[in-house]
Amino acid sequence: MIKVVKLNKKFGKLHVLKDIDEHIKKGEVVVVIGPSGSGKSTFLRCLNLLEQPSSGEIIFDGKSITDKNNDINKQREKMGMVFQQFNLFPHLTVLDNITIAPIKVKNMKKVEAEEIAMKLLKRIGLEDKANTYPNKLSGGQKQRIAIVRALAMNPEVMLFDEPTSALDPEMVGEVLDVMKSLAKDGMTMIVVTHEMGFAKEVGDRVIFMDEGRILEQGTPKELFNNPKNPRTQDFLKKILV
């Protein structure tokens, strides 16, 4: 579904991504782990061109999105993204947060968009918050709504950029539960996270990145129980105390 060929990203002199080759299949849940500054978030942000790659190619649904003549907005409709800082729109109610993209991008009718939004809100148990503004919500609620906002566009793949890192510990679970149920439904997901429990439980494949390269990858079992690369071993030792 997404194919990455020799992806490089430089910020000035800083070489953040080095010759990344990757292939993400439909329905796969890929978890990207690695120390901070390893380039995993940049890698994710390159996939929907929030960061412009310095070189290399990204192919989504058979189309090269890094091609100069490509209109990225079309593919972004099919790639939902969830951010560490939620990035809900503070001037809009929860319902409007969810419906604005379907209405403005897909030209969906307001009633129809709201119907979808309410269904999604019910799924995460927050239908009573439809007319609330984001500043009245807890971090966990905000992030669940951010997920639903992305889902309202009916995406083919969901990108998660450290979705639980800005949350208080007691709220991590409720967000991970939503993500788990998404995975169960067969959504293609790419998740950058420090939640190793999540990686073990729902990940089909775990990628370990360090210093801009993919150093090792495999099933969670392989990677966590039997890491081959010394740096993976070192990293896992540090976080799995």
Added chain:
Amino acid sequence: MEIITNIVEFLSKYYSYFLKGTFTTLQISFFGVIFGSLVGVLISLMRLSSKKIISRIARVYIEIVRGTPLLLQLYIVFYGLPMFIPLPESRMFLGTLAVLLNSAAYVAEIIRAGIQSIDRGQMEAARSLGMRHGVSMRYIIIPQAFKNILPAMGNEFIVLIKESAIISTIAIPDLMYNADTLRGITYKPFMPLVIAGVIYFIITFTLSKILGILERRLAASDQGSEA
């Protein structure tokens, strides 16, 4: 008591100077604010443009206007500009033009600062949902920026009304000019200037109160402002 009878006497004799002057000042301020804002929006869009040349032109304009005296700009527009560009020779037109071109630079900076104060994540979230740049600006960024911009804009309008007094130097009979004329006619330096000052104050104070009400309404209608 004597001072009050003095003022009443003075006003009953010369009130038309103040009336006409106030009207002229309001007229220039009105067009200055409206067209200054429009030109300011245009310059701020240029300033925020991703095309480097366009952004630089706007930047140079803003820096020059901010870095030189308004009086000098007025003289250049009034004495210099008509030599190169065919402009209506009306004093009012050229005076207002100078004031609005000056104000536009400040308005542009206010708008730019307001838009750039919005967290980058807002634009990223909008774009990641497939919204184009223009759509994201219109529905996500500008509505949030507007609230930051409004107080500074009100301030700028008040500055413009006060600074418009400078056009008296090119003999446009605004409030300042007429007050000064009365000073010459009556040999009373104090009375006409104080009266003009009171009128300027009433205008700006009223405007600032109106803008205050507007701001509070906006804050009340949007509970999401603190998020």
